[in-house]
Amino acid sequence: MVKVAIMGHGTVGSGVYEVFAMNAEKIARVAEQPVEVKYVLDLRDFSHLPYADKFVSDFSIIENDPEVTVVAEVMGGTGAAYEFTKRCLNAGKSVCTSNKELVATHGEELLAIAKEKNVNYLFEASVGGGIPVIRPMMQCLAANEIREIRGILNGTTNYILSEMIHKGVSFEDALKQAQANGYAEKDPTADIEGHDACRKICILSDLAFGDKFDPNAVSCEGISKITLTDVEEAGKLGYVIKLIGRAVRCEDGTAYAYVAPHLIPKNHPLAAVEDVFNAIMIDGNATGDVMFYGKGAGKLATASAVVADMLDAIAHAEKRRPVEWGDGSKNLLRPIDTLESVWYSRKPGKPAVITGPMTTERAMRDCKDAAALMRVL
């Protein structure tokens, strides 16, 4: 019998409990023993739930219980989640999380503690929700140098763009629909300005290239300036507009990483990714392009990825999974203006593709207005 704890009982946290309940038999088969959720940490009142007796409001109960060996951190943010994760790891407990903000911001420190304490810090659910991405990239592509990563990493913006492309809905109205459908938060900034996608491309870059990519240093442009006219003009030329998180490795080991709307040819596999779906395409120097596709969010999908990590942590209780990256001192991030692309100039009245590839500076000679330029994938 393994005992685990869940920190946070929001959407993902309650989903983690639900997955343990609904798939108990399968989980016991994989873990080769039953797995029991001993505690759920949350300050709110859940006394109406059938598992109300699991709830604790004092973190130190989990921290000080040696029976609990694996903890799910599904609180979100970089406040208490950061502190509690550190204390769990220091107490010799593995931590599994969907918290992309925490991994992108403090991953290297938390992984260093995990290494020192010989426990696991795993975060498959932090990128792509329930879509397998991190483990396939790190394990199945282990014999590859990763050359490039291109992903539709945010379901909210992809839903908004899909509505604009296929139904002619304006950005503002599509955003309102997304909020009404529960796909977007009341404050949608993190999604529509690309910050969420930025954290995810940083995590993938950290893993692929071995040193920290700071979300604050990575160029990040969202979709709030994309108009229906842009979408229509791009369509006429055979493209769709998608928000892409992208990382490109250079020969010397440095890399580009950024988030920006791109024009994508309609026959490209990423162009067919609609609505709230995500897809991540990874180019290995031996495999070529492989793509992972599915719903990038959702309660049970994300929760099941957290639970899969917990099962992996149980399997690797003695010999931890070797995951780590540097503190950013290698300065691998290249200035984005030097990344050559084919460009699209969306100047009113005469939109056109500027064949290249060329740098931003060179593209600016053709199109004087930086805000009117968009990269073509």
Next chain:
Amino acid sequence: MVKVAIMGHGTVGSGVYEVFAMNAEKIARVAEQPVEVKYVLDLRDFSHLPYADKFVSDFSIIENDPEVTVVAEVMGGTGAAYEFTKRCLNAGKSVCTSNKELVATHGEELLAIAKEKNVNYLFEASVGGGIPVIRPMMQCLAANEIREIRGILNGTTNYILSEMIHKGVSFEDALKQAQANGYAEKDPTADIEGHDACRKICILSDLAFGDKFDPNAVSCEGISKITLTDVEEAGKLGYVIKLIGRAVRCEDGTAYAYVAPHLIPKNHPLAAVEDVFNAIMIDGNATGDVMFYGKGAGKLATASAVVADMLDAIAHAEKRRPVEWGDGSKNLLRPIDTLESVWYSRKPGKPAVITGPMTTERAMRDCKDAAALMRVL
């Protein structure tokens, strides 16, 4: 330093050597030590190669060398490959393979020996070549019951169908093109009659459902009877024809598994998979559908998946990966005629979709000719 051997120096085997050479640094980083190919087993003369000194023609040299702890079996077939794999496992060496025929035919026996000897028998490359499928399904979806698997599992047939659909090439001419391009063998039976896809859906079913699905018992229909007229008529109704390997789990743990051409709605993600690309869609009861996409074959892609397994075997030298399935005595396979579907009747002159779902018998009441029926996905 870890020492490994490669059995077979055909397309994949020479690719395995090439991946070790081209990505030596990355491989050493992942293995946390250098990895050296000590032997390559092949009976043919490769004395012109710069690594000619690695070649041996006597298997017992590998078998009896305690330095060699991990072996790639990339010989193919179920003859010498079967015997040598058993002897390697019995000698305490992990074996990694792309040999789908051997895994589908004798997997349960080889996994049982691997378990007894506490070594690994891994075969990520046997399904989807370089596309990560098995590891994501077994690990990332570990907290899910797998409800359904649908895959374009054979690149040759997908290439032929793509040529028929998009260029109006006849089946016979598309097959000749595939042979000219090296996508099809001189004897293309295993591809076009679906046997290759059948082995792959059997392996995925073995893993997902826990007991052996015998390729000889699984219903298998290829694409040799698909005509240009079929493709055109389906197109008019909004469908494309694809060869699909499919497995469906029932509530009681039994399952359907089969290979057959299907009509697929044009907006379905699998419909967009063209040419030699493969894609496998897996439906977990918590994640919903996730899809894995890429080139399903190719020397370096397949080879890099074998090497990734070898790295995993090195990492799990002490605590093996728990992979196994039963000997087939649970008789999980359901008779295919009882699987309800929407059907397509391709009777000359009046092709039509028969709305359902209904069993084969019920569909036969509408369309008297069994050969004229095709399932709709």
